[in-house]
Amino acid sequence: xxxxLLVAGREIGSYGRSLLGWAIGAAALLxxxxxxxxxxxxxxxxxxxxLREFFNGASGVTMIVAVLMSIPLLAGxxxxxxxxxxxxxxxRDIEIIVGKYLAALAMIALITLISxxxxxxxxVNGKVSLGHVAVGYAGIVLLGxxxxxxxxxxxxxxxxxxxxxxxxxxMLAVMVTLxxxxxxxxxxxxxxxxxxxxxxxxxxxxxxxxxxxxxxVYYVAVTYFFLLAATKTLEARRWR
Amino acid sequence: MALKPKEAAPAAEKAPEAxxxxxxxxxxxxxxxxxxxPAFVGSLVLxxxxxxxxxxxxxxxxxxxxxxxxGAVGATALRFVHASGEKDPERRKIERTLSIxxxxxxxxxxxxxxxxxxxxxxxxxxxxATPDKRARxxxxxxxxxxxxxxxxxxxxxxxxxxxxxMRRAPRVEVRRVRAATIAGLSxxxxxxxxxxxxxxxxxxxxKADFSYFRTAKASESTKKIVTSAPDxxxxxxxxxxxxxxxxxxxxxxxxxxxxxxNFKYGFYDRLLHPQLAKDNKVTQDAVIVILRGPTxxxxxxxxxxxxxxxxxxxxDADFQKALLKAMKEQRTAYFTVGHGELNEAAGAAAAEGRxxxxxxRLLESQNYVVKDxxxxxxxxxxxxxDASIVVVLGPTQAFLPEEVTSLEKYxxxxxxxxxxxxxxTKGDLAPLAAIADLSFDPTVLATTDQLFVxxxxxxxxxxxxxxxRFSSHASVSTLxxxxxxxxxxxxxxxSLDKKAGSEPKVDFVLRxxxxxxxxxxxxxELDGDEKKTTHNLAAAVTKPIGDGAxxxxxxxPQEMRAFxxxxxxxxxxxxxxxxxxxxxxxxxxxxxxxxxESFSGEIVTPEDVRIEHTKQKDVFWFYGxxxxxxxxxxGVGLLVTRRSRRTAGRKA
Numbered sequence: 001x002x003x004x005l006l007v008a009g010r011e012i013g014s015y016g017r018s019l020l021g022w023a024i025g026a027a028a029l030l031x032x033x034x035x036x037x038x039x040x041x042x043x044x045x046x047x048x049x050x051l052r053e054f055f056n057g058a059s060g061v062t063m064i065v066a067v068l069m070s071i072p073l074l075a076g077x078x079x080x081x082x083x084x085x086x087x088x089x090x091x092r093d094i095e096i097i098v099g100k101y102l103a104a105l106a107m108i109a110l111i112t113l114i115s116x117x118x119x120x121x122x123x124v125n126g127k128v129s130l131g132h133v134a135v136g137y138a139g140i141v142l143l144g145x146x147x148x149x150x151x152x153x154x155x156x157x158x159x160x161x162x163x164x165x166x167x168x169x170x171m172l173a174v175m176v177t178l179x180x181x182x183x184x185x186x187x188x189x190x191x192x193x194x195x196x197x198x199x200x201x202x203x204x205x206x207x208x209x210x211x212x213x214x215x216x217v218y219y220v221a222v223t224y225f226f227l228l229a230a231t232k233t234l235e236a237r238r239w240r
Numbered sequence: 241m242a243l244k245p246k247e248a249a250p251a252a253e254k255a256p257e258a259x260x261x262x263x264x265x266x267x268x269x270x271x272x273x274x275x276x277x278p279a280f281v282g283s284l285v286l287x288x289x290x291x292x293x294x295x296x297x298x299x300x301x302x303x304x305x306x307x308x309x310x311g312a313v314g315a316t317a318l319r320f321v322h323a324s325g326e327k328d329p330e331r332r333k334i335e336r337t338l339s340i341x342x343x344x345x346x347x348x349x350x351x352x353x354x355x356x357x358x359x360x361x362x363x364x365x366x367x368x369a370t371p372d373k374r375a376r377x378x379x380x381x382x383x384x385x386x387x388x389x390x391x392x393x394x395x396x397x398x399x400x401x402x403x404x405x406m407r408r409a410p411r412v413e414v415r416r417v418r419a420a421t422i423a424g425l426s427x428x429x430x431x432x433x434x435x436x437x438x439x440x441x442x443x444x445x446x447k448a449d450f451s452y453f454r455t456a457k458a459s460e461s462t463k464k465i466v467t468s469a470p471d472x473x474x475x476x477x478x479x480x481x482x483x484x485x486x487x488x489x490x491x492x493x494x495x496x497x498x499x500x501x502n503f504k505y506g507f508y509d510r511l512l513h514p515q516l517a518k519d520n521k522v523t524q525d526a527v528i529v530i531l532r533g534p535t536x537x538x539x540x541x542x543x544x545x546x547x548x549x550x551x552x553x554x555x556d557a558d559f560q561k562a563l564l565k566a567m568k569e570q571r572t573a574y575f576t577v578g579h580g581e582l583n584e585a586a587g588a589a590a591a592e593g594r595x596x597x598x599x600x601r602l603l604e605s606q607n608y609v610v611k612d613x614x615x616x617x618x619x620x621x622x623x624x625x626d627a628s629i630v631v632v633l634g635p636t637q638a639f640l641p642e643e644v645t646s647l648e649k650y651x652x653x654x655x656x657x658x659x660x661x662x663x664x665t666k667g668d669l670a671p672l673a674a675i676a677d678l679s680f681d682p683t684v685l686a687t688t689d690q691l692f693v694x695x696x697x698x699x700x701x702x703x704x705x706x707x708x709r710f711s712s713h714a715s716v717s718t719l720x721x722x723x724x725x726x727x728x729x730x731x732x733x734x735s736l737d738k739k740a741g742s743e744p745k746v747d748f749v750l751r752x753x754x755x756x757x758x759x760x761x762x763x764x765e766l767d768g769d770e771k772k773t774t775h776n777l778a779a780a781v782t783k784p785i786g787d788g789a790x791x792x793x794x795x796x797p798q799e800m801r802a803f804x805x806x807x808x809x810x811x812x813x814x815x816x817x818x819x820x821x822x823x824x825x826x827x828x829x830x831x832x833x834x835x836x837e838s839f840s841g842e843i844v845t846p847e848d849v850r851i852e853h854t855k856q857k858d859v860f861w862f863y864g865x866x867x868x869x870x871x872x873x874x875g876v877g878l879l880v881t882r883r884s885r886r887t888a889g890r891k892a
Contacts, residue, residue, distance in 0.1 A: 017884045022877020029870040037866055048451065049549070117869065131450025182482055188382075189292065194482050195438070204484065209451030214442040221434030228430050232423040 003091045007099025008106070011073075015107050024065060025111045031061050036118045047126030048208070051119055055136040055207040058115060059199065062144040063176070066108055067168045070151025073100045074230070075164035093234040097227055101152060108144040112137065132209030139206020142219035146198060147172055149226035156233040172198070198222070273322055274407060276315050277400040280342055281393060283311030287349065291356070309349060316342040334403060334417045341396045341421070348388035355381035383436070390428040398424030458495040461718075462560045466500040469567060474531040475505040478522045485526055485541055485548040492555055528559070530566045537566040557605060564607040571628035571795065571834065573603050574613035576643075579667070580636030582660075582812055583612075593814025596633055602816075602823060603631075606830055619643050623650035628795040629833050631658045634808025638667025648675050652786035654794035656801045656833040660808035663734035676781040676802035677742035682734045685775055686764045689755040693729060699764040704731040707777060709751045715780045715803055715832035716749045718824050729819045733807030735775040744783035744800070748776040750825075778805045778825075780832065796835040803829040 015021035035057030039050075077083040086096050119133045151168040158164035175198040182193035194201055195218075202215045290304025319342050323335035354360035355378065361367045366377050402420035406412040466473050475493055479486030486507060493505040510517040510525055520529045520536065526543040529536060539562045541555075542548040551558065575583045575596070583596040600610050613619050613630065620642040623630055630650060639647075651657060661669045663682035673680035686702040693704035706727040710720040719726050728750060735758065738746050752775045757766050766772065783800040785791060791798055809815055815822045831837055 017881060019877055019881045022874060022881070026870040026874035026877065029873055030866065033866040033869065114869075114873065129450055135448075135450045179482070187481070190481060201482070201484075201487075205447075209449065211448045211450065213444060213446035214438060217441040218438045221438050225427075225430050225434050229427060232427060235419070235423060 001095075001098075003095040004099040004102065007086075007091070007096060008102040011100055011103030012106060015103065021107060024068060025107075025114070028061050028065050028111050029115055032058050032115050032118065035061075047122050047128045048132070050122055050126065051128050051132060051136065052207045054119055055140065055203075058112065058136075059140050059143050059203055059207075062108060062112055062140050063147040063172060063199075065111060066104075066144045066147035067151040067165070067172055069104045069107060070148050071155050071161050071164045071168060073104060073152055074155040074234075075158045075161045076155075079160055094231045097152065097156075097231045097234065101148065101227060104148050104152075105141075105145055108148060109141050112140050112144060129209065135206055135209050135211045138211065139203055139215070142206075142216065143199065143203055146219045146222040146226075149223040149230070150175065153226040153230045153233065156230040176200075270322065272318070274400075274404065276319050276322075276342075277338075277396050280312055280315040280319075280345065280396065283308045283315060284345065284349075284389065284393065286311060287352075291352075309353070312346060312349060316346050328412070330412050330414045333414055334399070334412060337418070337421060338396060338399050338403075341392050341399070344388050345392035345396075348385040348392060351381055351385040351388065355385070387428075387432045390431055391425065394428040395421040395424035457556065458492055459556050459560070462556055462563065463496055463499045465560065465563055465567060466496055466503045469502060469532060471533060472502050472504060473500075473563070473566070475503070476516070476520055476529045476531065477505065477507045478510045478517060478520070478525060478527045478529070479507055480511075480525050480543060481509055483526070483543055484545045485543055485552065488552055489528065489541070489555070492559070528562075530559075530562050532566045535566045537562040561605045561607070564605075568607055571608050572624075572626045573608040573610050573629040573631055574617075574624065574627050575600075575610060576614060576619065576630065576632045576635070576639075577612045578614035578619075579639060580665075581632070582634040582808055583631075593812055593817065594634070594809070595813045596811070598813045598816040598823070599631075599633070599811050599826060602827055603629075603830060606827065606834070606836070608830075608834075615643075619646055622646050623655065625793060626795075627655065629656045629658060629830065631660075632672060633658075633660045633811060634662040634665075635667065635669070635672075636662070636665045638669070639672060641671075644671045644675065647672070651675050651783070651800045651802065653789040654785040654791070654798060654800055656796055657803070658829065658833060659802060659804045660811050661734060661804065661806055662732075662808035663806075664732060673736070673804065674739065676746075676779070676804050677739045677744045677783070678746065678779055678781065678804055679737045679739050680734055680804075680806065681737065681758065683758040683760055684762070685733050685735060685752060685756050686759040686766075687753065687756045688766050688772060689753055691753065691755075693731065695731075702764045703733075703759070704729070705733060705752055705756065705777075706730065707750055707752050709753065709774075711747055711749045711751075713747045713749045713780050713832075714837035715829045716778075716825065717837065718828050719821060726821045726824070727819075728821055728825050729810060729815045730777050730807045731809045731815060733775075733777055733810070735777065736779050736804060736806045737776060744781050747780045748778070749780050750778035750805075751776055775806075777807065778803070778829075780829075796833070801833050803833055 032054075036054050039053040039057065074083065077086065116133070116137070119128070119136070122128050150171050151164075154168040154171060155161075155164040158167055175196070178193045178197035179200040182190040182197065185193060202218055205212050205215060286304050286308030288308075290301045290306075290308060294300040294304060316339065319335065319339040323332055323339045326332040326335050354364060355366075358367070364377075366374055369377070399417050399421040402417045403412065406416070477486065477489055477493065479489070490507060497503050497505060508516055510522055510527075517523070520527075520531075520538075522529065522538070524540070526541040526548065528539040528541070530539070539558055541551050575581065577584050581596075582594055583600070585594045585596075603610055608628065611617075613623065613627075618624070620640060623646055627650065630647065632647075647655075647657070657675065659672055659676065661673060661680050661682075663684050665682070669680050669682070684703050685705060687705055688702075691706055692702050693706060694701045695704055706729055708719075708723045708727040710716040710723050712720055719728065730750075730752075733752075735752075736748065754774050755772055756775055757770045757772050758775070759765075760770055761768060779802075781800075781802040781804065785794060785799060805811065810822055811826055816826070828837075
């Protein structure tokens with residue numbers, strides 16, 4: 001774990017020194033702001049609806065940010081030829097994966113949380129509970145964590161960043177739209193597909209301020225699985 | 241690709257054994273060996289197509305499933321044959337491992353066919369088992385075959401990927417193949433565990449609701465109504481599968497089912513159960529049917545969440561209304577007219593909120609049909625037989641003696657009266673109060689406390705009283721339970737008292753605070769001979785039915801009941817619209833009058849706040865959120881990165 005934290009610290013430092021990290025954060029804020037103004041501040045709407053719409057938009061932005069941030073983590077290193085340095089370091093594959101994941105997750109959480117002034121603006125003229133705001137953010141961070149792990153997996157299996165981006169985007173799109181497929185299939189396949197869907201059914205309770213253990217476990221499970229898959233992919237160079 | 245140091249390590253270890261350049265020939269692996277895994281996986285796909293995609297076409301299902309099963313058995317058998325015939329001990333070890341994973345796949349298929357075919361179920365004795373046992377078996381067998389398929393296929397595929405480059409090599413590396421199969425096994429077990437954990441968490445249904453504004457929860461009142469039913473109350477909800485609105489409704493119904501053993505509910509897809517939908521006269525989605533015996537009531541929502549959201553917020557009130565209709569026969573509430581009552585207010589009075597639309601709606605929600613009762617309807621002669629309640633709501637003119645007599649006779653034969661008297665009236669309301677053996681003092685009350693509702697921002701506001709001094713009477717049971725945080729708004733009230741020597745049982749259910757005085761000179765100041773004391777603001781009166789009355793025709797409880805309020809404005813739209821507690825006050829009173837006091841309790845209708853904007857504010861927020869914050873963050877980023885570059889340059 002100590003090695004993983006060392007990797008995480010190094011990654012976070014590089015995010016801070018790179019203008020790209022700040023630019024991604026600013027872009028995320030910009031898109032969330034436009035969404036909030038367009039959907040939340042237009043017309044006369046109920047406070048809870050405005051908050052739900054904000055979380056809906058923010059969750060989409062977070063997924064995209066998560067994939068963008070995860071792509072360079074392994075595919076970028078491989079492209080630059082620096083992955084070999086990590087491979088030769090006295091550090092296990094799982095520590096590399098966990099370290100990079102923790103750093104990216106910390107950045108995603110930070111980027112997400114600095115938008116907190118938007119839901120707080122609702123208090124000016126409306127009425128929502130702080131618990132609702134906290135649960136909404138918890139949902140977004142969990143979704144970001146799952147999207148990040150998917151991105152890390154595609155980054156681990158791809159040789160180039162472009163391929164990782166395409167693959168990551170594709171996987172995420174499939175995972176998000178599974179609920180649409182579930183709508184046209186029959187039981188019990190439809191319940192399996194909708195249970196696997198990353199956003200629709202899982203994220204909605206968070207948006208409305210309901211924290212369900214089932215959804216938390218789901219996001220943790222997805223994150224765990226894809227991180228494990230990414231680790232196994234790194235390990236696979238020994239047996240392929 | 242260049243060999244990386246770590247990758248080179250295993251090869252280097254094996255170098256002495258491999259003896260590079262030696263003339264050792266590759267082992268004679270049969271040409272079909274590499275195709276065993278694709279054949280096995282392909283066979284499983286054929287079974288899937290047969291069972292899942294072509295399940296409705298019996299002949300196609302048989303062909304595909306049989307071909308798939310035979311293919312899987314054949315591939316596994318060949319794998320075992322190949323393993324036993326392999327002379328190289330390392331290759332034999334690998335083939336045996338892969339054979340075991342392949343055999344696990346066959347076990348999965350066997351479980352699937354045993355659990356899903358009539359022959360298999362009969363052989364296992366599941367066909368005759370109890371529904372509970374059948375459901376448990378189905379669940380367990382499904383989990384078992386799905387997990388076994390995963391545990392079989394992933395390690396097989398991973399192992400084959402590792403083995404493929406070594407098939408024609410002189411020697412194979414067992415450790416590589418083992419590492420690959422273990423990786424596959426880990427991933428398949430991770431999927432299985434993750435799925436099972438998520439499923440188990442879903443079954444636990446642990447949740448914390450922090451939403452300020454949400455789908456209404458089932459109220460205690462609704463649960464009491466269901467529990468009070470002597471027989472089963474069944475609800476059939478017709479929603480498309482995986483519908484968001486249906487999910488919300490299911491949570492609501494599940495909440496009732498947890499506390500009411502006689503409550504059953506089921507969700508049905510209208511298109512999959514056309515006969516059931518027809519029997520229940522359901523022709524569209526998002527319909528809730530409440531069944532109690534032969535009685536059927538329906539509640540219609542919308543299947544789209546954005547359209548149904550508003551109705552979900554009042555689901556408890558709407559469901560309770562439909563439930564009451566199913567539980568009890570519809571009753572009639574008569575509102576007296578012709579004396580300037582609130583229910584016929586117009587013009588300036590209506591503009592001020594001295595109307596009774598909300599009260600009418602509340603009565604309808606309690607399964608009453610509301611009708612007018614005045615001279616044209618025969619009030620001067622008698623109150624109609626079908627009257628369950630007669631409401632006299634703030635008359636501004638006196639009733640004719642004949643009308644009062646008619647109401648007295650109605651009370652004597654076990655009638656139920658809701659009398660809302662008002663001090664701001666020209667007529668004498670004493671005869672009306674006397675029907676309930678009360679005296680009404682129209683002197684307006686004012687308070688010396690700071691507890692009043694400001695309206696005109698002058699001294700007259702001191703007459704806008706609020707009170708939370710409830711008795712423990714059934715007609716105010718809900719409010720008395722929450723009296724610490726609930727007050728009833730009583731603007732410009734008179735006061736009530738018991739008539740000397742009266743027989744009926746009188747309970748003053750709402751009293752003013754001790755700082756209230758009868759403002760005789762109308763200056764809203766405590767002066768002259770005015771004294772601070774507690775005044776009675778509402779009373780619940782009961783009296784036995786008079787001799788000679790036909791008890792079989794009495795609606796509701798077998799006694800006269802009257803609920804008298806010394807301020808009609810407390811029941812006006814103005815007060816009921818502002819204070820939800822006033823709604824509770826009147827609903828509980830109506831329930832007590834109708835003998836439904838056991839149903840008392842709050843109806844859950846959470847209130848949301850609409851966000852109103854001004855254009856100026858919008859502009860400020862727009863630029864603040866869209867331009868300000870991102871620009872600030874980017875600016876900070878520029879500063880930080882520049883500084884770190886400068887520092888790095890200096891160090892260099």
